[in-house]
Amino acid sequence: MQDLLYFLQQLINGLTIGSAYALIAIGYTMVYGIIGMINFAHGEIYMIGAYTALITITGLAALGIAWLPLILIVALICAVLVSSSMGWAVERVAYRPVRGRHRLIPLISAIGMSIFLQNYVHLAQGSRNIGFPALIQGGFQFGSPDSFQTSISYMQITIFITTLICMTALSLFISRSRTGRACRAVSQDLGMANLLGIDTNRIISATFIIGASLAAVAGLLLGMYYGSIDPLFGFIAGLKAFTAAVLGGIGSIPGAMLGGLILGVSESMTSGYLSGEYKDVVSFGLLILILLFKPTGLLGKPEVEKI
Amino acid sequence: MRTSVKKLATAVSASVALMAAGQATAEIKIGIAGPMTGPVAQYGDMQFSGARMAIEQINANGGVDGEMLEAVEVDDVCDPKQAVTVANRLVNEGVQYVVGHLCSSSTQPASDIYEDEGVLMITPASTSPDITERGYELVFRTIGLDSMQGPVAGRYIASLNPERVAVVHDKQQYGEGIATAVRDTLNASGVEVAMFEGITAGDKDFSSLITKLKQADVDYVYYGGYHPELGLILRQARQADLDAIFMGPEGVGNKDINTIAGEAAEGLLVTLPPSFDQKAENQALVQAFADKGEDPSGPFVLTSYTAVQLIADGIEQAASTDPADVAATLRANSFQTPIGTVQYDDKGDMQSFEFVVYEWHSDGSKTPVN
């Protein structure tokens, strides 16, 4: 019984982190699906979202506002606003001019952008870890109080539910809305979509904005869940999320969700049953292994080589 | 074209003259090597502030045997590669005494160069035992070792008769070194170490680790590492209702841990060097720092001050500016310094460096534990 509860707890931990990875992974996967490039700076956009949220929360606290829903909503709006503007600007400045060149060129531009943004925040906000207030506290407990108890905190539930809402909304948006249909068209054939009168530049911008907004949501949630942020944490999280996107099959939105969950659970199980120091080895090892057998990820479409 | 060449020549000769003039007035150069930039620059600030103060005060009192001290400050960013570069630069500039470096991983490669080139080095902050293990003659420190701090913590935990203890570290030189020493001490005193495990420095999610700690049902957790990770562990442990008592080394004992852990930092046990700035005999010095608007309470401020003072005292007592003579003098005598009486053993470590167990509070203050 106790072992089962322990397993459950590790599963919950893994799923929480995994769903947050999935939120960030959406940004990678959508951008890749449409213009076929890895947006390496996406992790930094997520980090900037978390910083904006913290700045907003601290500012509101200084103004004496203490009503929790208001704080959360305002922080969310500010984070999404800043992050999506950043996503838009990054695309405009660093990716659009190099679009269509050899595929290494946008990638290197993205790595440069990632280094730039990291240091931009580092210079402006300092390198130290800053505490993020725990706004949502408490949770449920299962199991008898005198042995091991499995707990789900309200924060974890919030992360699950928010991810679920975001994913559903995104799927509906992609499948139902006019812009969503245009997105799918562009991802299938950019040139053809252009000929059919779709403003591809607008669609690409929209993709970046959507990805950045979801990253900002993840930034706020994970900032609260973890408890501190620093300018470097976006890079690591971005790497993980990107791994998740590749794992699930880059370009596929359900794939990102699946990849995120698999990655989160495998990390938490490694820490839980093996040792925390091998967590990253296992997640990258898993990635290499899956790509060996399915070179385009779990749910990715096999790429057809065109001449 | 011709005039510009002339101008250039004048400028060069002028600067050469200036440099020569600079050398004429300052006789003894003291290199201060540490991080001015980068992620641990805040610790570097402590080092520079302490060393600068000592140099200023010694010069104000007429220098060392009438010769003035001159600080040569270099930035190693706590990167081993940069440390070698700046060490070579210091040797180049004719520096014979160095206060530094800060990070053990920088101190180690740099000390190879100093030893080879006959430069005396005193590190005010590097705690890795390896640094003085190599039989070097010119390498000293004004801080305790990981192997001294670990046992203090281990013995303290053992004295509380815990049932089960977990030892966690961040897989870095400093953290793993101390954690290993704590584990060995605990094992020696018959306490069961239920878990000995590393985490990834820079990680943010410790929920799996905390679940594991809960499962192991430990009542004490020793963490070897720095405050960013421990702060998060404390906070996430509080969220998950883990009721163990945490303990850490001096790397976790600063106020930043409170901004991260908040209430959860209450009751954390920390081994720290005794607060030198609280000592009665140091109040004049503390006032001098306050007058400059600097804070002497950081763990490396007065150790750096002491390092400079030891160099000055060593030169005076040896009546020689040859680093080898000064090193011999430092080993032979004992010195009164702001961090207490300093007496060196053959390796260049202080014979005694006290660590005290403090209890940390959620307002950032600390009280000694008896």
Next chain:
Amino acid sequence: MAAQNLKHALFCAIVTLVISYPILGLNLVAEGTKVVLEGADTATVISILLAAVAVFLFQLFRDNIMGSMGKMPNLNPFANREPMEQSKRQRLDTIVLVLLVVGALIWPFFVSRGSVDLATLVLIYIMLALGLNVVVGLAGLLDLGYVAFYAVGAYTFALLYQYFNISFWVALPLGACLAALFGLMLGFPVLRLRGDYLAIVTLGFGEIIRILLNNMTWLTGGPNGIGGIPDPTLFGMEFGRRVKEEGNTLFHEVFNISYSGNHKIIVLYLIALVLALFTAVVIRRFTKMPVGRSWEALREDEIAARSLGLSRTSVKLSAFTIGAFFAGFAGTVFASKQGFISPESFVFLESAIILAIVVLGGMGSQIGVILAAVAVIILPELAREFSEYRMLLFGLAMVLMMIWRPQGLMPMRRMHIELKKQE
């Protein structure tokens, strides 16, 4: 049109404000145990506003500015000249190279110890960049975990010395070969992957190697690293003050000169120089050989290259292995120069810096890569007061380079054979 321009300019200006003001203008400061918000000083706020105004004006008159830029006489006087005749260029190349090498040989005897030491570091980066150039520049395979091979080389020497007392000269080929073996090992599984997947897998591989080095404390000393790695000897002569190894003699005693710490530094520099030259020459030869040509063919058009009968496997594997080989070379020299290595010298950022050197130099071009290595390593040393901004400018340079000059400082020129003029 004007109204639309105005709208767009206004939008851009607002975005500039939105992305810069919260991060730059409002600083989170720890005050005691609380985090509080502090407004930045007026200068920062004013510069943010100025930036927004600048963006506004630029976007408003964008068409005019771009138009007049196009009309401006070309700033680069060499832009429109005819390319030099190949035979002439080759001769010039040779002369310049010989002069450079001679200069590099004499130079250390006249400058300070610090500069020689820095130059050794530059040479190590040159070796690394030349090696990565094979993988990225010539074969077009983006390798983000190149630092792993560098680490393998460095750790091979350190471990061989620690356990078997093996000297630098024996460890040098061993380290390089082991690194090449790792390259081969990594090459096999990732062959099937296309560009971007390859990037993330190599990145993961680099991280795995670093974490393993950090975790295998029993073998590698873990985070404590390995110290006491010896300097290279020359014909059994050591350059230290005292003999460290039984049976060796001391350089200054053999030649009966007084000891100077500079000898060691200079010898290390010269060894690095010779190895870097060796690297450059070998890779240069490779580019003229069929295997080198096939790297480029594969980079330009994989499908076409395969239809012409090139084996993708062997071509990619050879590029990976040769690139890794020279990283192992550089790693051994690095370990010897540092005397102490630990996993923190082999982080992803290092891979990014080497990649940046290759990109800035112009992918595929050797002289360009050498120039870029010099620039990337030396410039921050010269401008230490800007060292805070080093990485910021670095990232910016990568982006701008990709936008304006993706071919790099010195783009690669392919050798070609000219037809003789018909009589």
